């Protein structure tokens with residue numbers, strides 16, 4: 639079971655995720671209270687060991703915007719969190735060989751399964767987040783039955799997000815059976831600082847529920 643900790647804003651928080659055993663660390667370049675600059679994201683990415691993948695989360699208006707950010711930060715993956723059409727996702731993938739392209743689908747918006755089947759043709763992985771005004775980071779869960787049906791239908795890895803925390807992640811893993819889980823607000827303390835104990839508990843509970851499967 640892979641785990642991504644998202645909305646990391648400082649090298650200190652990134653190092654907590656490394657210590658806790660995260661597989662990936664997400665940095666928000668999109669509109670969000672967790673948004674950081676390209677320069678800050680670059681500095682965080684540099685602190686990560688090769689075993690931890692830096693991921694940038696964006697809602698780019700153009701292909702160039704995504705490509706420029708990726709060239710500056712050199713992430714292992716880009717998470718496209720907005721309304722990027724399939725053609726734009728395909729262009730970004732062509733422009734960034736070697737970078738994993740993750741397309742977010744907002745569960746609750748409708749046509750989720752159709753969208754997942756469309757985007758799996760052009761993206762490397764699908765992320766299922768809860769529909770919210772900010773397009774992510776809402777701290778609310780969605781109907782996991784929808785996510786479960788998508789996991790059963792698409793052939794690309796599916797990452798489950800949206801309102802996960804140390805208390806509900808095991809149930810989410812058992813019910814949905816995703817390739818990976820992703821969390822932002824559920825492992826934070828005051829001031830949206832990542833809490834090492836919450837991150838550790840989240841990762842342990844997710845992995846235990848997946849029976850140690852990678």
Ligand SMILES: O=C(O)c1ccccc1N[C@@H]1O[C@H](COP(=O)(O)O)[C@@H](O)[C@H]1O
Nearest residue numbers: 644670774775776777800801821822823
């Ligand atoms: O985290 C944010 O602030 C955010 C803002 C805008 C788009 C995406 C964002 N984060 C992504 O949303 C998921 C779910 O967040 P949460 O666990 O419900 O708080 C998070 O894992 C990021 O991938």
